[in-house]
Amino acid sequence: PVPPPHRSGRLAHVLIGLLEKDPAQRMDAATARHLLREALVEPASPAPTPTRRGRRLWPVAVAILAVGAVVAGFLLTRSTPGDRTAPPPSPITTPSTAPTTAGTTTAPATRGVELPTGWQMRDDGTGFKVPVPDGWQFGRDGDGRALWRDPSTDRLLLIDQTRSPKPDPVQDWRNNEAARRSGYRDYQRVRLESVSYWDSAADWEFTYTLDGTPVRVLNRGFITARDQAYSIYWRTPAATWADHRDDLQVVLDGFVPART
Numbered sequence: 001p002v003p004p005p006h007r008s009g010r011l012a013h014v015l016i017g018l019l020e021k022d023p024a025q026r027m028d029a030a031t032a033r034h035l036l037r038e039a040l041v042e043p044a045s046p047a048p049t050p051t052r053r054g055r056r057l058w059p060v061a062v063a064i065l066a067v068g069a070v071v072a073g074f075l076l077t078r079s080t081p082g083d084r085t086a087p088p089p090s091p092i093t094t095p096s097t098a099p100t101t102a103g104t105t106t107a108p109a110t111r112g113v114e115l116p117t118g119w120q121m122r123d124d125g126t127g128f129k130v131p132v133p134d135g136w137q138f139g140r141d142g143d144g145r146a147l148w149r150d151p152s153t154d155r156l157l158l159i160d161q162t163r164s165p166k167p168d169p170v171q172d173w174r175n176n177e178a179a180r181r182s183g184y185r186d187y188q189r190v191r192l193e194s195v196s197y198w199d200s201a202a203d204w205e206f207t208y209t210l211d212g213t214p215v216r217v218l219n220r221g222f223i224t225a226r227d228q229a230y231s232i233y234w235r236t237p238a239a240t241w242a243d244h245r246d247d248l249q250v251v252l253d254g255f256v257p258a259r260t
Contacts, residue, residue: 011036113254122148127258128230130159131250155244157251158233161258165229169202169221170194177204184208190216197252198260199223207238214238218248224257 005015014036017027115121115131122132124146136148136157147158166172173192181187190205201222207214216238221231232255234248 115254116250119250119254121254121256124159126161128159128161129254129256130157130232131254132157133247153240154237155247156233156235158235160231160233162229163227165223165227169200169223169229173202173204173219173221177206181206185210186214195220197222198257199225216241220252225259228257228259230255230257 005012014027014032018032020027118134119131120134121129122138123129132148133150136150138146138148141147141158145158145160147156149156170193177189177192186209188207190207192204193202195201195203197220201220204219205217207216214237215235217233217235219231219233221229223229232251234251236244
């Protein structure tokens with residue numbers, strides 16, 4: 001436990017909130033920013049003693065902002081909201097048209113999965129591991145979610161996660177589809193259904209047009225523990241969807257969550 005801060009005045013609440021050990025209880029970045037702004041506002045009174053105290057708070061506040069930036073970056077990838085387990089915004093997400101393929105039910109991954117040649121287990125520092133082909137480039141989307149992209153084919157693998165799972169993955173995808181489908185040009189649902197994967201899971205498969213090219217997406221949302229859920233977002237050009245189905249299966253079979 002962190003000892004209570006002394007002589008921190010109006011900043012005590014921010015310090016305590018940012019240093020909370022439990023990520024689920026830790027103060028979020030927006031709240032920290034709001035409280036810091038309030039603490040740094042100089043009083044309206046011209047009296048010199050409040051003014052001096054305001055100046056003394058600045059160095060402490062700058063240090064807290066630095067800590068807050070690190071914490072906020074961690075929280076962004078560690079505890080994204082449940083309803084954001086949906087496809088990322090346009091620049092990142094894109095489905096495509098191609099024949100529907102079966103084989104959507106798979107058993108939970110095990111730590112003993114043997115990867116094909118040319119693959120390796122990758123992570124983003126938040127606890128999960130996922131098979132990724134060699135040569136794929138790591139990055140993050142605008143919401144801080146981990147993604148790997150194949151520079152030669154523009155295939156994309158994105159992992160989203162939440163510490164507050166929605167109880168029904170199928171209904172969660174239906175809600176996401178209703179809210180997001182208008183953002184995809186030429187959107188067409190391929191299927192949206194429950195699948196057998198970890199504790200509970202659903203697949204949302206759809207196509208759309210990205211920069212003039214038809215693409216296809218599988219977004220699998222699944223729960224691995226009471227306080228942990230993920231989505232695996234896999235996108236390929238529609239014309240090559242079937243060619244890379246085996247690669248998608250490697251990803252699904254080899255995924256290892258942070259908690260079960």
